[in-house]
Amino acid sequence: MKYRTYKQLNLPEIDKEILEFWKKGKIFERSVSEKPEDNTFVFYEGPPSANGKPGIHHVMARTVKDLFCRFHSMQGKRVERKGGWDTHGLPIELSVEKELGITKEDIGTKITVYEYNQKCRETVMRYKDLWDDLTVKMGYWVDLDNPYITFENEYIESVWYLLKRLYDKDYLYKGYTIQPYSPAAGTGLSSHELNQPGTYQDVKDTSAVAQFKVVRDAKSEFLYEKVDKGEVFFIAWTTTPWTLPSNMALAVGKKIDYVLVKTYNPYTKLRVNLILAKDLLGKWFKADAAALDFEAYQAEDKLIPYQVIAEFKGNVLEMISYEQLLPYQKPEGEAFKVLIGDFVSTEDGTGIVHIAPSFGADDKRVGDKYGIDALMVMDEFDNPMPLVDKKGKFVEGMGEFSGRYVKNYKDNPDYRNIDVDISIKLKKENKAFNVAKYSHNYPHCWRTDKPILYYPLDSWFIRASKLKERMFELNKTINWKPASTGEGRFGKWLENLQDWNLSRSRFWGIPLPIWRTEDGEHEKCIGSVEELRLAIEEANKVLGLNQEVPKDLHKPYIDEVVLVAANGEAMKRESDLIDVWFDSGSMPYAQWHYPFENEEKFKANFPADFIAEGVDQTRGWFYSLHAIAVMAYDSVAYKNVVSNGLVLDKDGKKMSKRLGNAVDPFDTLAKYGSDATRWYMISNAPPWDNLKFDLNGLDEVRRKFFGTLYNTYSFFALYANIDGFDYKEADIPMEERPEIDRWIISLLNSLIQEVEKDYADYEATNATRKIQNFVDEHLSNWYVRLCRRRFWKGEYTQDKIAAYQTLYQCLVTVAKLMAPVAPFFSERLYKDLNNATQKENHDSVHLTLFPDADNKTIDKILEQRMDYAQRISSLVLSLRKKEKIRVRQPLQKIMLPVLDDAFMNQVDGIKDLVLAEVNVKNLEYIKDTGGLIKKRIKPNFKTLGRRLGKNMKAVAQKIAAFTQEDIAALEKNNSYTLQTNGESFELTLEDFEISSEDIPGWLVANDGNLTVALDTTITDELAAEGMAKELVNRIQNLRKTKDFEVTNKIDVTIQNHEAIQAAVAQFGDFVCNEVLAENLELSESLLGGDSIEIDGIELTIAIEKA
């Protein structure tokens, strides 16, 4: 069977062929099923949402996933890859609403929850086909037929099980947190919604600095001691004066310096004593007022005198009491104390922060720490609520402010600014130190464009903070790529972990499986459908109902289920849905419907060996997986994780539809092929660096790497087909193969070792770069180039067979090494090789095992030797170039200075290769005896620097000034006494780097420590041989233009000319042999034939098939 040959390289065409082959042969399925079940490599697929179209960055992320799975599959592991779909969440709701032209408020009125959810269910898989198409085309092997889908009942049931498990461990609780809330829209907002463009707007608000009167007692006595007249106040600034009635505390910074200032209130003109941060004194008091006379101050004076009468650190203020500012409602428990808060700064305000736990997240947190609750009143159901209701207006019992909106939510033209009214009241009551307009950036609801409130909302939480030490500890056992993401971004996040807010007041998601009585006294968490069935039966019995387990566990059906408490009261479901991140973090369990099914399957597949996603998932999926595993099973969820960076456009800008710089993945794959795209992405930069995606780079990869490899194969196939090489001969033992074969095999095995290690370390970029370097630099441009003649010349000898075997082995091994990254081309290459030889019993490169490096063949000394050969050749070629002597002109000799015997022995081994490559007859070594070689000396900075310290510079200069005699003496004695700055140092050869630089009188070139001289004399005989080679070249060109077959024999007639007579006379046989000529004749009068030119001489040559 012949090796398949091609007209040209067409990667997209190969993609199509191979896809068809994989599909027919079920290669993916077989790559899994043929591996032992007890030797697994576990991979988790992070579920994408099929609600949006895939982008080029998905190709990147999936290439990373795919390649390591393929690699481990080739390591003999069973690598199951279950796909999955993320189907819940806000983006889906939003796209549905946009499509239907509705808002959240319309749900339940214009559209039923049933219809809404139905629509979500349809929308969510909208682009599934597109995704599947991309998955297939890019060669991402994942099981698309049995994916897990987060909206399915089985999935939900597993999630419920996990929630119940956490509930039983007492990790679930209901509590208030301060969340962004839009009173105008009547809904809470997620941080995602808050980060929509345009939500933060500059607004002008009335800000107030309020005076909080210090209660005089033992704690505060030290303040009053300094005071001669008037009361002592803390002053605190706020841009939301409507929160002042809810003030419960003040916060100061522990280490911040505060001062007590004696002055007059600018509105009431009363003498007051104010406490504020020292650094902010200048913000509120004019410097030239400090000198003013207190006694002379008149109420109408512009400048108000002030004087600092005490100074102290914030920590002495802790727990001092003050009087409630606006006492409409009395708080329960502790209140009106000074607290220490780490968030307090002296950036703006007064360095004292007004704390209203009802309306600020920081406020709530510091309040909780000190046991100070939010100020609440009871609503008509006796449930606590803050002083502002959900519509954004003050509750009853707020005096003149009762029932008024805190912001103009209703676009009422008569709206009176409540911040202003509160400020006026404070001014009148000697409770305001300053009132001013203040312009700042404040978030607005992206739908109603009204300012949001930070509002306490009832939510269900997971006590994640309780386990943060454990999560931190287990995180250290995870291998992060890159490590900094794990230690830094993720580690820091775990260190400061807050409880997980599970609640979402939405419609399309997994319902929280908790039922409660109206008063919250009794509650029940459901952990399975069976449990729900029993609870329903019980409720039916007690309450006389006729309910069934809903067929769909989503809203609205689940909300209709009423359960019964132990005391016979009815329990209703808590109306919240759970955070979608909990959905995805549950996939290790829920994808198998564990623990209700597949117990064995789950146990064999937990935790994962490997996961990979974008770095943006650090606090998303990476966290939810980790948190759930730690909380529910005290285990990590994954052992290795690669977080890949972004794919940017070629200028480093983010890709977006808006900018129009997004690259279409389908176009790219269709044009450049999947492999070039994948190879480019992986080889260009480590996956965790952001990738500047440049189509020119793709082109380069295609030309440079795939082009070269393709050509190498084509070369092999061309001649192997001619010679009928199909590897039926036994392997020729290594020691019987020529040096160059052993060299490339040695390099190949070194490559196997390194590439395997790189893949195992998740360093695919290094692996691809090494493979590429091997193929371009060594295999194609050295091995094949030097061995060309072995393939096309002469009989089918041992040497020829060795060459075929060697090249074959290189190609088939490269196919395997590159298979994880370039699955299509490697498959084509492997099959084209193996189909012809049937050497291996595998249908696909992806069913083979990763090659084992044969250590016996690795010969580092040989590798170095060949490196010399490459460099010496390069030097000789550069000398030829300089003298404008073309390579076809043979030259007599090369001279090579040798400084030690080891070097000479090395070069001796590759002498013939070099001579053939550069077309020179002899290589002569020049030993350093006659002083023929001029040497160059340099200090060895590494050894000398350590010893000489600051004398290094001076010594380096001295050494640079060494004469040839100095160097010779040093080499002879192996020691040198160096005097500098009165100090003396004994130096040995170790401390220097000596290299040959020149051979005076010869043409010389250098590369590092290599020096080569070339004899450029051209004798008559050399000239004749050169001319013969020119003739060969011209005749070969003619053969090519006349489309002769490589094997055709020819007759040649050349117009006689004195310039070629010597060449034909002496080297006629050589010429005939080279061009496969049976006859070569000189003719005085040649008719027809082609005109050629050699060194300006026009000749006519006629060739015809013999």
Next chain:
RNA sequence: CCUGAGGUAACACAAUCGGCAGUGUACCAUUCUGAUACGAUGGAGGUUGGUGGUUCGAGUCCACCCCUUAGGACCA
């Protein structure tokens, strides 16, 4: 504002423990080829983002700043 990553030739990237700043592409010139979508040779191209510090010696370590990018905070 905080945290992480990054900033090296036109572009993409290297540079081990601090020890002579490199490779590839592109460009210019010369040239080669019976595997070539190659190859060879030479050339040009650098204040390693900036400023300071430590050191005999800094792309590398330290400090501050600027820019890109991601994440978080955005409060009084």
